[in-house]
Amino acid sequence: MIFELGNKRLIGEGKYWVASSANVIGDVTLKNDSSVWFNAVIRGDIENITVGEGSNIQDNCVLHTDKGFPLKIGKMVTVGHLVMLHGCTIMDNSLIGIGSTILNN
Numbered sequence: 391m392i393f394e395l396g397n398k399r400l401i402g403e404g405k406y407w408v409a410s411s412a413n414v415i416g417d418v419t420l421k422n423d424s425s426v427w428f429n430a431v432i433r434g435d436i437e438n439i440t441v442g443e444g445s446n447i448q449d450n451c452v453l454h455t456d457k458g459f460p461l462k463i464g465k466m467v468t469v470g471h472l473v474m475l476h477g478c479t480i481m482d483n484s485l486i487g488i489g490s491t492i493l494n495n
Contacts, residue, residue, distance in 0.1 A: 395435050404443075412447075421445070421465075442467060442482070451475070459494045 392400050392408065395416035404422025408414055412426045416434035421443040426432060430451040432439055437455035441447060445467040452474050455461050459477025463469065467480050470488040477494035480486065 398434060406441075427451075437461070437477070439463075445469070448473070456494055 391413055393413065393415045398416035400414055401419045403419065406420040406422065407425040409426060409428045411428045412430045414426060414432045417438045418432050418434040419438065419440040421441060423444045424441045425446045427447060428449045430447045430449065432447065432453045434455065436457055437460040439453050439455060439461040441463045442465040444465055445463050447453065447469045448471045450472045451469055453461055455477045461475055461477055462479045464480055464482035464484065466482060467484045469475065469486045470490065472489045473486050474491040478492045479495060486492065
């Protein structure tokens, strides 16, 4: 589901896909050809979260931020199942392996 949080809402740029059981909340930007898979949670309640062009957020991932630490995912990134990303920057063409945790920069 896609949720607004106050005046914070999803910004979609081009074509993107969000699974019916995924939750996208608040200040989130999904770029063209990005996808968010089943049971993933992207929570942009504190800072912006951007998912780059062609990137995919796989099943059961959690993406979140802290004040002063937005989350930026570059182009053509695969974020594997059960990954936790928190207030970090992921460069283009990266693969984040299953079950990884990456915290604030």
